[in-house]
Amino acid sequence: MKQINSYIDSVFNNQDDLLEEVISSIKENGMPSISVSPSSGKLLTMLISISGAKNVLEIGALGGYSGICLARGFGKEGKLTSLELEERYAKLAQSNLSKTGFGDQVSYITGAALQSLEKLVNDNKRFDFFFIDADKDNYENYLHYCIKLAESGSLIISDNVLAGGSVADQSAKPKQYTELMKKFNETVANHPQLESLLIPIGDGLTISKVKK
Template identity: 60%
Template sequence: MNLQEYINSLFVKEDSILEAVIESIDANGMRNISVSPEIGNILTLLVKTSGAKQILEIGALGGYSGICLARGLPKEGHLTSLELEREYADLAHENLEKAGFGDQVTYYTGEALKSLEQLKKEQKRFDFIFIDADKGNYPNYLEYSLQLANPGALIVGDNVLQRGRVFDVSHVDSRTESIRAFNQRMASDPNVESMMLPIGDGLLVGRVKE
């Protein structure tokens, strides 16, 4: 048993709702790149402990992470989710409805940067922002997240280790460089308190100072 298997044996329980989401993703011919079960558990825990009521999710896919985020919300809370593909957003909404959160989620479809600009124009503000979309735009997503975040908000980025490529100097591709830039900004921004968790493919959690 390795470290990941040990962690999962203790903290990852059978979950028919999330298993059905994975099945629906496969059935629709979509890439199964949802967050891992342990990351899903962490997201729920972070939302609950932060007391977040307004969540922004950048990257919906089939709704796996959306359900994990929504599970941490109070009944009056709301999830705003951005997804490039309308087909994916429709599936995600269907899965959140089955999980009992259909009335607590709104989807914006199309390019995330355009949706983020729209949210900025609408003067929306969020208590929790989860970034799990195209890695090349992570630095851009972070810039918008900082503008859309309430004081004390959490900004969380997934896949920040890129299977070790971020700390392997031999990797100089654009995707890896974008994640390095994201990590560096989160680590050095004077207005953000942050730490990277080496679980899954790496989770970076930052709190916007009040």
């Protein structure tokens, strides 16, 4: 899987100095190097551009790498709301988004994401694109809330669903969340309100369309 991803990244992604700076800032701040892969980021940009989404909700900001990829998809007309547990992560993400010209189009809500999602539901907020990339224990809960907050036809993208390949390859070293991802993938695949497919790029992205 690593060889395939390396090949895809090398052929389909040009050097992106802005995103490289984000990666460097994450390392410099002692944050985990768990941003999406270059090709996963490009796919996020393309999916937003193709779908025409303008109101995006991100669960898990880290240093803003995925946020930039999301914002590039909607350009000057969209808005990104990003939920992040750690205040210092959100501040770095905000700084990085500002450097790329999207500072005024993104808002960060810090604290436990489930509480933030409950408030968004109570405030009758709606979004047309979702990106889930946070603690794996709550992926099913996050999915539940995303469906509640979704406009008809919205896309929900979930990252790390291959768990380093361990969901399918018994010889791969299992992750702490391997079984969680197996269960999550089954839930998404069989959910009556979703039409979904797992794309084996990066660490696996599940693309789900909320049925009208």
